Amino acid sequence: MKRMLSGGASFGSWRLLWHGPARGSWNMAVDEALLEEVGAHRSPPTLRLYAWSPPALSLGAHQDAAAVVNHSALDAAGVDLVRRPTGGRAVLHDAEVTYSVTLPLDDPSLPAGVLGSYRYLSGALAAGLRRLGLRAGLKAWEGSATGRSPACFAAPSWYELVVGRRKLVGSAQLRRQRALLQHGSILLRLDVGRLLSLLRWPDETARQRENARLLEQAGALEPLLGRSLCWEEVATAVAAGFGEQLGVTLARGEFTVEEQKQAEWLDRHKYSTAAWTWERAVPGDQE
Numbered sequence: 057m058k059r060m061l062s063g064g065a066s067f068g069s070w071r072l073l074w075h076g077p078a079r080g081s082w083n084m085a086v087d088e089a090l091l092e093e094v095g096a097h098r099s100p101p102t103l104r105l106y107a108w109s110p111p112a113l114s115l116g117a118h119q120d121a122a123a124v125v126n127h128s129a130l131d132a133a134g135v136d137l138v139r140r141p142t143g144g145r146a147v148l149h150d151a152e153v154t155y156s157v158t159l160p161l162d163d164p165s166l167p168a169g170v171l172g173s174y175r176y177l178s179g180a181l182a183a184g185l186r187r188l189g190l191r192a193g194l195k196a197w198e199g200s201a202t203g204r205s206p207a208c209f210a211a212p213s214w215y216e217l218v219v220g221r222r223k224l225v226g227s228a229q230l231r232r233q234r235a236l237l238q239h240g241s242i243l244l245r246l247d248v249g250r251l252l253s254l255l256r257w258p259d260e261t262a263r264q265r266e267n268a269r270l271l272e273q274a275g276a277l278e279p280l281l282g283r284s285l286c287w288e289e290v291a292t293a294v295a296a297g298f299g300e301q302l303g304v305t306l307a308r309g310e311f312t313v314e315e316q317k318q319a320e321w322l323d324r325h326k327y328s329t330a331a332w333t334w335e336r337a338v339p340g341d342q343e
Contacts, residue, residue, distance in 0.1 A: 068165075070101045071309035072295055077109030080138030080149065084114070085322035087239055088141050089315045090158040095235030097160060099312060103298055104156045105291040111150035112136035113254050116143045116228065121334045129253050139333045140239075142228035147241050148251040151276075153290045155181070156239035157298075161231065165302070170229060176302075177238055178217055181225055184297025185217070185242075188290065189281055192217040192224050222275030242294065243276040244285050 075086075083106055093099035113135055115121055121139070124146060130137055135148070157177055159166055167176050175194060182192050195218045217224040227240030248270045257263040278285055299306050311319070326332050 068304055070103055070298070070304045070306050071099070072306040073102060073104040073106075073309060073311075074291065075104065075106035077107040079110075079323075080108060080112030080114060080136045081327035082319070082323050083108060083112075083154070084138055084140055084327045085319045086311075086315075087156045087158070087237055088322050088326075089318035090156070091141075091230065091235050091237040092233050092318060093312065093315050094158040094160055095233030099158075099315060100309075101160065101163065101304075102156075102158045102309075103295065103306060104158070105294060106154050106156070107152075107287055108149040108154070110134055110136055111148065112138050114147050114149060115139045115333075116145055117141055117230075117336070118143060119145065124255055126254055126256050133250070133254065135254060137333055138327060139336060140228065142230045142237065142239065144226070144228035146251075146255060147226055148247075148254065149241060150247075151243065151245040153242045153244070153287055153294060154239065155242065155294055156237060159236045161234050161236055166236070170231075173236060173238070174216075174227070174229065178225075178227075180298040180301040181240075181242070181294065182217055182297070183301035184294035185224070185277075187293040187296055188277065188285070190219065190224075190277065192219050194218075195223070219275055219280055221273055222280070223273060224275045224277075224280075242290060243274075244287075244290065245278050246270075246274055246276040248274065 086106075087104070090099065090102055090104065094102060111134075113125065113130060115124065115137070117140055119139075121137070125137060167173055178194050182194070185192050195216045216227060225240050225242050227238055229236060229238040231237075248267055252263055252267055252270070257266070277290065295306055298304065
């Protein structure tokens, strides 16, 4: 029998949230609100698929914004800046499908440990990409991501998805309040020059070196598949892949009243503030 959660939902039944473009601060506030409510078993396990408007550069929770971000270029490009609750490096969110998964840590189907859960969820993402015609493999864990790049897609780590050497999905995970939040970017297209223009570099040689590395190691769906994709097609495939690979039933749902309230509070008092975005950093922790 499937174990039941409060409200009658079971661990084998997930809620699917399908959200159109929104500001970066709102997107991060929603993901944290889901983490709190799922951890308290007031909300069911949730797969959320969403987009961004305007485009936003997101930083990992411990990146030093002043050292990483080219502030004037960000303003000139009309790109927002937001700090994620999860770790990792900088990601430019624009032509992509973003996913987030929120699960209670006592879900019996969830493998123990961070690495096991990465592999579990990466398998579901891979199943979704197969529906688009792309076969991706899992990058075996090799310790910390290599290099000192501030950009997320410079190198794969954990059990992330790759085609050849190209990293396809940049993911990060946070465990708190008896729940797991993992979210990440599935790129439709990647403008390497635009991304690098938003970051600080010690000199032009370093920027050119990183440009060459990203062109070789970062992957996006449209160039690999050789065709145009719309957000809805990719999101539909990802959702179907989760259901197929994990054996769960996904039912379209909406926010609860409490999730809406928490997201509004977190957006206003945390993710929209300079104190969180610009001042929060742990020196030396860029992973």
